[in-house]
Each structure stands twice: as C-alpha cells, then as structure tokens.
Amino acid sequence: MSAPTKVTPISGFPELLPADRLLELHVLDTIREVFELHGFAPLETRAVEPVERLLGKGGDADKEIYGVTRLTGEESSRDADLGLHFDLTVPFARYVLEHAGKLHFPFRRYQVQKVWRGERPQEGRFREFTQADIDIVDAGELAAHFEAEVPLVVAEVFRRLPVGPFRIQVNNRKVPEGFYLGIGLTDVQGTLRIVDKLDKIGPEQVAAQLVQAGASAEQARLALALAEVRSQDLSFVEAVRGLGVEHPVLDEGLEALAAVVRAGAESAPGTLVADLRIARGLDYYTGTVYETQLLGAEEWGSVCSGGRYDSLASDGRTTYPGVGISIGVTRLVHLLLTRRGLRASRSTPAAVLVAVVDEASRRRSDLVAAALRGRGVPCEVAPSAARFGKQIRYADRRGIPFVWFPGAGEDDADQVKDIRSGEQVDADATTWVCPPQDLRPGIVTPAG
C-alpha cells in the first residue's frame, strides 16, 4: 500500500504543533476550571443538526453551512439532510427542547467543542475552530441577574490567562431598538446592520448609508450619537437621556443595561464597559449582548461574544429563554501564539527522561519510570541505549528538564541531572520530589 505523496494544509483548518497544543490545553484547562467553579455542568452535543434547523438561525448570510452526506449510502438508507453546527447555541437550544423533561431549570451548562463555518479564511478567522460556551436557560422566565453573572465568569477566565488587559463591552439591544423607534426609524434590524459597520467604514459612510436607506440627516446624526456613547460607570444613562429621545423600550433597555454595568463595577471594576455600538450579528439575541476585545489586538475582532435570547428554544407550549457567552478559543490561542509570542516551556508532558544504560537493563529503567509515575511524575524511558550525550540531547530538544541515570552514583545509586543547570545528584525514584514548577509544562513569555 502506498500513501498519496501530496500532503497539503487545508485553508481555514488550523493544526498546532505539540508545544502550541500544550498552550491551547492550558487555556482550555483554565476555562474548564473556572466554568466548573461556577457550577456549570459539562455537556456535548452531536456535531450535526438537520440543515433546516441550522438555516435562518445564523443571522449573517456569510455563516456558510457545511452539509454532510454518506458517500456510499444506499438511497433507501439516506440520512435526512444534515449539516455541521456553526455554533454551540443553536444545538444547545435543540438539546434543551429534546431533553427538557430530564433537566432541572434553571439549567447551567458549559460546552467546549469544534464548530465549522464555510467563511473566507483570514487572520483570526477559521473554518474549523473551538468554542467554549456557558449558558443559563430557564423555563418560562429567566432572572435578570444571570445577565450580569455570565460576563463576570468570562472576566475571571481572562484574568487567569496570560492575555493582558481586556474589555468586555456590553449593550442591550432594546437600547438602540427603543432609541431608533423613538426617533422614527422603524427598520431596526436594517439600521443596526449599518451602524455595526462603524469601525470598518467610519461615521461619514455610516451616515450616508443611513440616509440612503431612508433616514433624515437628523435621524442619522442621532443614531451615530447613540453609537458613540460608552462608559465604565452608569453615566451612559445620562448621556443617552441627553440626546432627548423617549420610548418605553429604550427605558427598559437602559434599566437592564444599568443593572449589568452596576454588578460589573461591584465585582470586577473596570472590566465591563457599556458600549452602545455593540449589536452582534446573530439575529437570535433579544436583550443584553456582549463582545470582548483584547487591548492592542482590537482588529482581531471579538474573542468572546454572546447575549440573551428569549425565543431560540420553544416547543410551542413552553419557551426556554437563555443567556450565554462563547469564548473563541482557536482565535484566542492563535493570537497568543502569533501576537504575544507565548509558547509552552516544553513540547511534551514528560518532566523526566529515564536514561537506558544498555538494552539488557531497559527493565531497570522501566521500573524507575513506573515508580515516578506512581508518584505523579510524567516521564518517558529513552528510546535506545545510545551514549548518554545523545540521550541528554533527546531530552534537551523536547525541553524535558531532568534526565535520570540508573546506577550512576556510588553503590549503584541512581542519579538525576537537571540539564538546565547541569547539577547531578543522587536520587531515589520512590522518594524524589520533582520541583512543582517543573511538573507540568509552563507558559513562557517572550520577555521571561
């Protein structure tokens, strides 16, 4: 059997080398730890959904769906039209409907899985990527305090990661909706879509497009003025009030947004910012929406987004409103690798390489390794009884800090060498303590 010789990457389907995957695992472990500390239950959903369930749920036309079909399926056993999920919220909403009778509400879950989108690949955008989501859903009514809790969980994740300063921007869709209605712009979705381009095309172009869509110059000016409002404290309420627009939906939105920003200022000062231009493309959001920027890497777009949805999961009798947020793990990790220059301190979990003196004594090295593992020290045994210089180089190339030499000391005692310092001392595999900072691969910053 001969393999095809052409081996090429597929654009948009990233793969990492082992050391970079270790950094990604560190990010994933941190996320999971914080999610579990906050009592979110783990869940996975299948990778495929009926295409009809995916269509129309994504909002943006560019969230292209990948269809899935058996290549050799007989006609009679054809599956229904299936597609790969493009996010974890739509499948989760379906899961809630399907298993509602066996879940306890309010239901808190986290979910870390791959998703697929046929978008044009570009820096920070991929066709296959990992998302890490938390959501809280309830049956009938969802308490407002969950809308403040969800971004604070993410803030705790980001504080534990080497991402530097970040900002979670919060808005409530009811604010622009009520505001637009209050100034007589009834095409709320259309207006949001144009204002959403502010960062890309600038205020003049946005104003021009709004006028083109039927707004007066004054309406366009006010819509832009709303989008300019932002504050870390509650002053955004006065700023909006100062624009002189009145509408009951606006009042509702400002009150809800103020509650989230107030809770954020109490628990994590400076982290949550009311930013009235944030809208989110996905059309299932109905209230609070979130985006997250890493300061200095704003052009990568949001690394964590979400919001409240009131009617995504409904079986006609009961509605399950929810609020959730999703960390774009793949984008975040690529940013840490390519922009921040972070890397793992080694390319393997092994902290120790147990040298082999000669093939006849490999069993002795195996027993040393078993003793170390029994005490929680990751290690491997040298692949061959090469001369010690070569075995040390094997460890060095992988960043393994310690090499263990069976019987190298006096009276046949074992010795262990820290190959960074060169220090070599007598050691016993049943008592040796690996320095805690060397037990797992660490994260290395360019400076340190």
Added chain:
Amino acid sequence: MSAPTKVTPISGFPELLPADRLLELHVLDTIREVFELHGFAPLETRAVEPVERLLGKGGDADKEIYGVTRLTGEESSRDADLGLHFDLTVPFARYVLEHAGKLHFPFRRYQVQKVWRGERPQEGRFREFTQADIDIVDAGELAAHFEAEVPLVVAEVFRRLPVGPFRIQVNNRKVPEGFYLGIGLTDVQGTLRIVDKLDKIGPEQVAAQLVQAGASAEQARLALALAEVRSQDLSFVEAVRGLGVEHPVLDEGLEALAAVVRAGAESAPGTLVADLRIARGLDYYTGTVYETQLLGAEEWGSVCSGGRYDSLASDGRTTYPGVGISIGVTRLVHLLLTRRGLRASRSTPAAVLVAVVDEASRRRSDLVAAALRGRGVPCEVAPSAARFGKQIRYADRRGIPFVWFPGAGEDDADQVKDIRSGEQVDADATTWVCPPQDLRPGIVTPAG
C-alpha cells in the same frame, strides 16, 4: 423567530445527560492523566481529510465515509472533496508527513477526538464517537520495545477505571501470514477475513468457507487449529510449533509476539494474552495487533484496538513506521452506563449551593461564592430568594451535597448544612474546608 417544533434524536449520534457526561469526563480525565504520565504529547488534527486520502485506508468496506461540502459555496471557491475522518490514525499519519521537519523522532502523541462512520447503528456502535489514541512513530526504523509499551499504557488506564476485569489480546499478523504461506495458502488477506468470522459463524462454517475459497480440508483444519491457540505465557510458541508448520515469516512473527507477551507478563501479569485469532480489519496493520475485551461484555466487541503499521506514513523518501492503540471511549462509557449501571454522584460540578436570603442581599451570597471559589470549591448561588425549603430542594435534585446559609447563625455568622445528614454548623467561607470526597462528583456503583 419561531423554531421548528420537531426535535428528534439522530440514530447513531448519541448525546448524554449532564450526570452521564460527568462520568464520561471522569473516564477522559483518567485516560489523559495516564497518557501524560507516560510522556505522550497532546495533539489534535482537523476533522476533515481529502476523500482520496481516506478511501482505501479503512480496509473494511463498511467504514462508510461522510463527505462534507459547503451548501452555498460558489463554484469558484469550492473546496476539494473533503470527508470526515473515520479514525485518528490516518489523519495522524498525514500530520506526521506534513510536519515531519518540525517533529522530533521517535514521536509520542496522544489524541482524543470525535470520529465519524456511516455504519449501521447498533448496540455499542455509533456513527459519531470519541476515540482516545496513543501512537509512537519513528523515522526509518521503529524499536520493537514500543510494541510492548503501548498495550501496557492502556492496561494502566483500565486498571484505574471502574471497568472490572479485562483482557488485552495480542497477535502478530506475521504469525498467521507465515503459517498460511507455510501450508500453501497464498491468499493471506482472504484467509484472514474468513477466519476473522470465527466468533460469529463458528468453526464448521469457517472451514466450509475456506474450502469454498480453494483450501483443502487439511489446510482448513490447520488454519482453524492456529486460530484456537491462546496463552497468557509463552506456551503459545510450543503450541504453534506443535502444528508442524515451517516458514521464515512465521518464525519472525512468533519471536516478536513472544517479546510482547514476555514484557506484559513482567509488568502486568495476567493482562496480556496471546490470542492467535485476532487479526483486525484495518489493512494498514503489518505486525503486532491488539484487541481488548471487558470480561462479561465480550459481545460489545473490542473497546480498545490497534497495532503496528509500517507504511501508513511515507513520502516516498522516508517511511515513518508506527505503533498505536485506540480506546473506544463512547462505546466504553455507554457500556459502563447501561451494563454496569454506573453514574456520577451529582449532575453538576457544584459542591455547594449558596442560598439567597432575599434579593436585596444577593450581593452577600455572591461574595460567599467568590470566597469559596477562590479556595477551589465549585459552587453556585441560588437562582431566587425562594423559601429555604425550596432552595434545599434545588440542591437535592442536582445532588449538590452542601447548602450555605449567609447569616443564619448567631451574631450573623454563616452556616453550612450537609443536606444528606441534615447537620448544620457555623462556617466561614474564607476558612471552611470542603470534605475532599465531595469536592468533585464521584462515580457511584449500583452496589454502593
């Protein structure tokens, strides 16, 4: 927006409830811990491969491939024909070829991912399932001792899991190959395929099919006699020799298999069994092959399989021989859930529910929760300030063992109640120690 009301499971695409997913996570964590203790580096490959790379690599015609296409892709931006991977070995071999220049050999990696096969769903067989693989590949030559190491790593995983007694069956493809050639049966693959049905159709039918395929009655008798040989020790060598067949490939196979069984007997007595009927369907195996049975659940098939492959990864200049083994995590977990009746002790990671006295004092409960989390105790805050009986029921339904009552003691002291025993005592969130056995969800057996 209204959701489609029809919500139905998709056959072969299993989903778990939260408590069952917690059991699966326990299995996955155990697997990862053991793999890392043995110095395997983590890796993930993309979910898709070019279809031409997948075809012909699966051996069995029934490993039907799922093709993937963008539903709305323009003709000009069409992807090459892509399919979802059906195992992790074929993508890993491609990864090794693609990144060979950046990897250090011998290269040890583990990989835990979903795979997809369009097979007919039945008990223990799924169309989407998780595999957990380890492989060791080298450039040019692969040392034989790795063939003994790989099943012993899996034996350590299984000893740490509540799976009960198990048996790893080992064979070497060169044994039947050399044996068949020695008795004049030159269609080795065809003969293996018939003998592989022994468990399903019995020896008479196998003999009949062999004769139908051109074997003499005596050749069929000998082929069956070989398939009957098994032993925990090296006695299988004498048993095969006793059949009086000679061939250099047979000698080579017996010697390699003896080395694996000898290493197994030293390190994990009773775990590895030479079983000369094991062949494995996948046609990329060239030497040692493994299958694993849980005793008492043999009809579920192998829960962990693999083998040595010598030419799966070759770029025409260099060949990267490898040996690997794959745990069928989804099958294993379904077996533990449905046959062994195992379950997680609760349906959430939370060990504590912090009660809310009234909505005005929710902030106090949030601070208790933050203090507990800061000390590593997973917890959640009650969703509403319902009466305490209802809040306790909220915890009880989810299996959360402790409920925390802010200010319930004298002098406004907090109290914590173990809702299993009913014991309620004064406690301080900055010093309280959660009993270690309650910190994470445990695994509950039907007896306990």
